[in-house]
Amino acid sequence: MLTVSVVLLVFVVSLLFLQFLKLQWMRRRFPPGPTPYPFFGNMLQMNFQIHHGILKKMAKMHGNVFTLWVLNHPVVVLQGFQAVKEGLTVHAEDVAGRPTSRFFHILNHGNGVMFSNGHVWKQQRRFGLAIMRKMGVGKKEQEYRIQEEACDLVERLQKTNGKPLDPTTPVVHTVSNVICSVIFGHRFSKDDENFQRLIESIDTIAAFVNSISFFAASSIDFVNTLFATEIKSHKEKGKPDENQDFIDYYLDEIDKTKGNTDATYDEENLTQTIFDLFIAGTETTATTLRWALLYMVVYPDVQEKVQKELDAVLGCSRLICYEDRKKLPYTNAVIHEIQRYSNIILIGLPRQSVKDTELLGFPVPKNTIILANIDSVLSDPGKWETPDQFNPGHFLDKDGNFINRDAFLPFSIGHRVCIGELLARMELFIVFSTLLRAFTFTLPEGVKEVNTKFVFGSTMKPPPYQLCAIPR
Known part of the structure; x- marks a missing residue:
């Protein structure tokens, strides 16, 4: 018996040693x-x-x-x-x-933009970028959709009458409705059950980015079913005289490329691309805005300087445009620093x-x-003067003019840079500036400190917090 045990031990040790040598080679x-x-x-x-x-x-x-x-x-x-x-x-x-792991295959089956590869990825990404430009992302048409949602968010916060609230739900609704307008051509009521479940499902999917469970799979099924319903609705309406939203453009492209063996345009890729745009276009922007409001409470002097600049340059009458960032260097610097610091x-x-x-x-x-x-x-100490501090001065020169920094890469870089970067930049600037012009954000009465340590996950969210939106 002892001999068998010794032989087995020698065998296991030898196997481990051979594996070790293989790894070193x-x-x-x-x-x-x-x-x-x-x-x-x-x-x-x-x-x-x-x-x-x-x-x-x-x-x-x-x-x-x-x-x-x-x-x-x-x-x-x-x-x-x-x-x-x-x-x-x-x-x-x-x-x-x-990577072509089982997890990514469950998410996309090789379709769409975010996790696809090769010819499918190149064609879907190129088309997606082209359609986003045609639809006015970065232009007045798309800007109006964001302004509309920003104003709706202001109205929702005004109804709190300055009482403590967790801004998560209204912020997520705002960002989600922007992407709904882009893709579906319409927004949802905040009370719509499908809208509520869509938001919950996207959050669940994002939370399980490193693993798969029944709940994530169930959420994926619901989201894809909702998207299929929207696509079916567009098809039943017939081809419009002029394309209005992402689905319109994509269905039009499917018709144009029928019979082209090189084309990858079909409803499976359409559904997956919509899925990718939702994942990329809601979670990150909403989380950044939640950090933005938290930092304004934590750094009231920064909030006050932003408000003074907004009042002096824009006043309170007209809607805020993305182009206004060029006249608001401090506000623009604060938004960039929020993205850098929240990371x-x-x-x-x-x-x-x-x-x-x-x-x-x-x-x-x-x-x-x-x-x-x-x-x-x-947070590279070779590129930022005070990498571990919240410092809008990272994006300002000695005269107070806004400066771009080459190490500002929250959207990544290279061929896989975020497809929704411009839309996200527009949303962050317009929504943040609109809120800061309308409200002063403070801690609830009796609260002296707030936790700013991130909650580790697929995105680094702020811990749950409450604030008061005091009308200005």
């Missing part, structure tokens, strides 16, 4: 990094989580381009502005893929190399997963 093809162990890779050293803080510590030891092993799979990490920028732009086409996407969505390539001189084989640590860019 494979490491030669990748950038340097911590020593991986059989079966676990580097997961033991990382406490079984890929956390931005752990990545920062590892970069100090192994450099700003290093390799982690998640189980037996290599993952190349880009740390800091220079590594992220060059890594995602010098050979942008080479690192434009997405809601710590690590960008994973990329994958589509061919053998190199990143900053290091070899990266085909099908290698690449992670860009966005947190390390927005």
Whole structure:
């Protein structure tokens, strides 16, 4: 019996040793990094989580381009502005893929924009960007939709009569209705049951970005069913004289490209692209606005300076336009600093190399997963004077003029840069400025301090809080 046990132990140890040697041999093809162990890779050293803080510590030891092993799979990490920028732009086409894991397949089945690859991704993304431009994203037509929702949000907050409220629900409704107007051509009543469930489902899906459960799958089914209903409604109405929304344009393209074997336009890709736009167009913008209101309560001096600038330049009569940002340098700087400091996407969505390539001189084989640590860019001490402080001066010159910063990359960079960047920028500026002109935001009576530590998740949300919207 003892002999059998010894033989088994020797066999297991030998197997582990061979696996260890295999990993060490494979490491030669990748950038340097911590020593991986059989079966676990580097997961033991990382406490079984890929956390931005752990990545920062590892970069100090192994450099700003290093390799982690998640189980037996290599993952190349880009740390800091220079590594992220060059890594995602010098050979942008080479690192434009997405991983093809089971999770991503459940989310998109290879369709749409966000997680698709190859010809499907290129065609769907190109078309999506073109339609967003045609529909007036960045122009007056789209601006009016955002202004309308911003005014509706002001009316909702006015009804609170300055009493404490959690701004989450009204802010999420506002942002969600903007994307509904873009895609469906109509907004929803805040009391609409389908609208309520759509918002809840999108939140559930985003929350389960690192895992799949029955609840996430159920939410995906509901969202896709709702989108299919909207598409069916558009088809039943017949082709309009002039396309009004994203679905109109897409259905028109399906008709135009029938019989073209190179075309990827169909209802499956339409449904998935709508899904992608909702995920990208609601969660991040709503979360950023929630941080914005929290920071105005925490930094009342900043809030007061924004209000003084808005009053002096715009007064209180007309609607606020995106073009006004050029006359409001301090307000524009505050919004940019909110995005930098809140840093809601710590690590960008994973990329994958589509061919053998190199990143900053290091070899990266085909099908290698690449992670860009966005947190390390927005808090890079070599690019920001006070990276760990909320400081609108990061975006102002000595004369108070707004300045762009090359390390401001909250929307990522390269071929996979966020498709809704311009829409998000418009929403943040118009909604934030409209609210600050209408209200002074304060802590509820008796509350002296507020927690500003983020809640870790797919996006870094603020902890639950309440504030008072006092009409000005």
